Amino acid sequence: MSGVASLSPSVQSADEAHTARPRVTELRLSAFAGVRGAVLPLGAFTLFAGPSGCGKTTALRAYEALARLGGGAGVGEVFADPVACVPERARPDAQRRRGFRIGCTADGPEGPVRLDVAVQAEPELRIVGERLSAGGLVLLETALRDPSRPYVQAAWHTAGQSPVTRAPLPDDRLGTALLPLRVAGKTDGQRRVLAAAEQMVVALRSVFACDPRPERMRAAAPIGSGRLLGGCDNLADVLWRTRAECGRRHAQLVAAVGAGCAGAVADVVAEVLGDGTV
Template identity: 65%
Template sequence: MTVLTPGLTRPGAPTVRPALTELRLTARTFHLGTTLEPGPLTLLTGPSGSGRTSILRAYEALARLAAGATLEEALPDPAAWTPERSAPDPEGRRGFRIGCTTTGPTGPIHLDLAVQTHPELRIVGERLTTDDGTELFTSALRDPTRSTVQAAWHTAGLAPVTRAPLPGDRLGTALLPLRVAGKTAGQRQVLAGAEQVVVALRSVFACDPRPERMRAPTATGTPHDTGRLLPHCGNLASVLRRTRTECSRRHARLVAAVRAGCTGPVVDLRTEDLPDGRTHAVLDRGDGHHTPLPRLGDGELRYLALALVLLTGPGVLDVDPVTEIPSAYQCLTVLADDLDRSMDARQVRELARLAAEMCERGHVRLLGSVRDTAPVREGVTGEALTVVDLDR
């Protein structure tokens, strides 16, 4: 359950889509900490071990927590999150801190989380604050023998705060809409801040196209076929079958993108039904010749999948956005580690150009990592691109 706030849904108001504008992390293995300020299109670069993957996983973990996942679900390998240089406290406990800032209708809202990874995984502290320092919500571990934390949220009524225990394995901010009544101005402020953070974090699609899975035909019309693209893009053919019929304009844009990034002529991107009931995709070369996707190279397949992701949205991608908020008030963030893996310079350049175009429209943001920034800079110029070199 998510409570709608006037700032997001007021008729006639300017559309201000909540977005993450700062990520704070002290869990980069060897590194003690980093702060990242992603823009609409941000690419991380740096040598192996510089923390590119760790940053993207941290963002994804926050997204999963905001969607209601437990710490164990969001952090399947807790030990990997503890910086090597961090020392245990006097009680032998170790952990890390992670936080973010979101902007939106309520202004900057800061979320800071302290997580204990040893001797057991649990949240030991959480703070949700406004830019002027007002504490909307806090939680703290008072009794290590209990599975709960003591939480308090801003009320501004007869009592300044309301206190209650909350589970120690879930993000308290995501639980506030179920606990806060919204009767006072202070409570409504808490709900607005919490909703902004949840909306900004939940609309995330961590995409890692796997060519070996994309080459296999996909089954359509089965109970397991949701028609939404999975992160590994193994069901690409069934999704293309859907998108081709739903929006001819978007499909034409995808065909143009594929033409720019694939070898040889491309006049269309089609799907064909096989005798066994499965579906595969083909490139229509325009002379009666069709090239099945399994014959494409790894770079071409990854390029095609990522182009489709950038041109679609939550209705097509396998994400869990806040359904109570209209999609026009949300912004999808695509996370793409090793964005340029297996691609040649031309493909990276064209994909970066497409990403910049889509990010400029405001409905999608991209945070990824690349090994070589030269092709990216050829495709995108000016302030549309933010490159963060983690080796500096």
């Protein structure tokens, strides 16, 4: 990508960021489709910019995939075509395995929390490695030990009588999202693990990755819920409902549009047509 623009209402200090609602602040495409070693800073509202083929859609695919995994979706639901996510020219290992790696950082009350995920795409789709860390401390780490079994070996920070707790976790789900069901929270270490996992999950579930399709956005849209779709096909419906039902948000939108246009912007209006579209 030739440019990443992050827009937010104001510049937050580090202390303000740590006390605010958790949000994703960095996306990492370590090895994903046609992108390698990319680290993308994210704001409350971020635009990926660049010419066709530079990786914008690839970044959005990875971002949306992490969000869905954080919401509890299975790896098969998230990656319908996993082979397409394997880095170009990636060669299989001795067991004929190929895969990809993505990750992100979520900031919030626990400070920056990092999540890195390794997914095997061939010969079968599964999560083969995951690491959740904060402040240089590994809070959760999983690894595939026995390919014949449908789980990974997980170890999470305990800081009690034993430094870590080990247990199997399914290889088709994100371990971080499962931690609240597995960690008792009896020790300070366990509570730190739970707090970091909750921060990451809340941040990922708040993600809305959209890939606008201008040719569809220009067409009339049926009147519906007013909730923006991933392709922005129903932009006209969203504009109409926002202007009618939430004047404050509409005013913020008009101000944002005005900031990005050379001329003055008085309003952004959608018109209801006779056939039930807008």
